[in-house]
Amino acid sequence: MIVDISKRILIVGLGLIGGSYAKVLKRFGFHISAITLEQSSIDYAIREKIIDEGASDIDERLIGEADLIIFALYPHVFVEWIEKNQGLFKSGALITDVTGIKRSIVYQIQDMLRPDVEFVAAHPMAGREVSGVENSTDKLFIGANYIVTPTERNTPEAIRTCIELGRLLGFSNVTTLSPEDHDEMIGFLSQLTHCIAITLMTCNDKENIEKFTGDSFRDLTRIARINDLMWSELFISNKDMLLQQMDMFMSKFNELKVMLEKEDVDGMRAMMRQSTARRALFDKN
């Protein structure tokens, strides 16, 4: 479906990610509309030709005309939006999203959704330390991963469309995972790393440490600048998986600590060699 550029795409939530989607998709010639809370974001996006039209509240025409709707909202806002406004969808419309956690929204939305509308969830693993449509860029997805998380209720055609969307957006890697595997993976790769970064940034009250810092500490805390509203919601939405990952990390960290206490050089060196070998797999080409 998606390759047919006569189709109309609606983006709900025009921030950094939604705006970046709009920029790329506009280049392909799709008609792009947007609904977002701030009228100034809509005005900016129209002026910059990022979208064709938009509204800052529920616009029945824009929603009713859309063939593909991409939701870039906070998890609970997304669920509430669907609950309230799904009557306005065009029959046969396809819905997808950019939400960073999956189990807690995918089943809930699929359970309540009209039978003539399909929701295939996806997670674009890309971001920046800045937000807002003004910071959106059509280069955001280069080198990044796009994960589609279909369920048994999704049709092969809708899953294919969603995968194709990821490729069109320019993601370097487009893969599928179950919502469960996704949340475990994200609990480890993204949420645990954010937990570590904010802990490192807040555990030491000594003053002036920034005067002595090197690149290691800067690297480990880049993501310590964090949207507290969004991330606290993401953490709680994935609480069980994240707690597991935190335990796994603490247990290994404690192993290292015990080796240091015992001056077990061989043990520490073996761990460092494993770390070095594994890290090589993570280099970007």
Next chain:
Amino acid sequence: MIVDISKRILIVGLGLIGGSYAKVLKRFGFHISAITLEQSSIDYAIREKIIDEGASDIDERLIGEADLIIFALYPHVFVEWIEKNQGLFKSGALITDVTGIKRSIVYQIQDMLRPDVEFVAAHPMAGREVSGVENSTDKLFIGANYIVTPTERNTPEAIRTCIELGRLLGFSNVTTLSPEDHDEMIGFLSQLTHCIAITLMTCNDKENIEKFTGDSFRDLTRIARINDLMWSELFISNKDMLLQQMDMFMSKFNELKVMLEKEDVDGMRAMMRQSTARRALFDKN
């Protein structure tokens, strides 16, 4: 002393750091010699005009002629070298180093050193994930910190010379700390971060996670490629301080975990806001 370019500088241990020192200092016109284990490193450095002359074993003339000697060796090798060869130093020579931990070497060396030779310790906080003189660069120190760790036994003149050396090398920040404060700082900013990175890289045995990774995980594990021989020695040489930092980190990490368990959103958000505010101090420039 150091600004007088008629003085001769000897670098003992010609790897990434020693080679980078040589490249910068050579530009100022100093006579640079080197002693290092591998003859191939000496050959390379002479061919590339990084040094004027060098040897792969103890060379009495090179040592006896040097006004300033910079040691870039593993901690225990450095101590053994001084023990064995200090008789060869020129009277009035100044010794400095690049060792990443201070308490365990500074006092030991100052205690045994000839009274007519002075040792002022320093730590250039710079590095790369590659090693060897072949990877050295005269740009390594731009934006980095250089910490001089004098003791009561050092003369103001030698301390000034060491500070001046840091500035000549191009470090953006040249500061002094006591060996104790240095080791605490480095335990937190550098050693703890390496402990975290290698833990993160080794705590999860799930396969194929690299296929789904984003930049956050890459940032937190860049330093997980680690020289196991050197870092296990550095960890053990700073065991007490590093264990303290590990405990401090674990305790805060556990606080976050408890907040997540209790779904204490306000507590998590407050921690994230503190983290965001503090991280801003660590941006370069």
